[in-house]
Amino acid sequence: MITCPVCEQSDRVEAVGAIYARGSASLGWQMRPPSPPEPAVERPMLEPDFHPDRPTRPLENRSWLAFALRGLLPFFLVMTACIFAFRLSVQEAIMSALLVWVLLMFVVSPLLLVALIVVGSWAIRWMRLHLFGPTYSERLEAIAQMKRENERRRAENARQRADYERRLAAYQAVFDAWHALHYCHRDQVVFHAETGRTAPPEEFRRVFLHNA
DSSP states (O other): OOOTTTOOOTEEEHHHHHHHHHHHTTTTTOOOOOOOOOOOOOOOOOOOOSSSSSSOOOOOSSSHHHHHHIIIIHHHHHHHHHHHHHHHHHOOOOHHHHHHHHHIIOOOHHHHHHHHHHHHHHHHHHIIIIIEEEEEEEHHHHHHHHHHHHHHHHHHHHHHHHHHHHHHHHEEEEEHHHHTTTEHHHHHTTOOOOOTEEEEEETHHHHSSSTT
């Protein structure tokens, strides 16, 4: 049984935590627990979005140009070849032209389209590596800078974690002290049962919790 060190009675004694949980209009805010520390905000590590052998500015980002090179250009080339062959065949012989047109549409055109896609992909890769992307040494330097930045961020995150753990340990000690306090409604004092120290409600945070 917890007794008040002033009146040495226990009938009007109540734990500070119970008063706060009950939401007393007059004492609830004064009896609030200490605020927990803000958690450490760690900076994320940088991840390279490119490989040393790949450019940092891929041509795929230029969507309209990539679409034209990979889609529209081969299509127009194939259609132009087909129309040109068909016109020539009409001038020579209708039947021969029809046969040539069928061969172009179902045999030559697919092969030509595949060849254009392969050549176009190679050309796009070459342009990405030599025209639109940085040099190999620039890529290596960018990766080295990223690694140095990640090392700095790891050290900073470690310091923040250590500082947060220190503040968390201090908060836990203060919270335990707050949880051990009681209030006497008769004498209107906050007291610590083990030490017998007392303080008025408006001063108990400074006396027991160091203004936490």
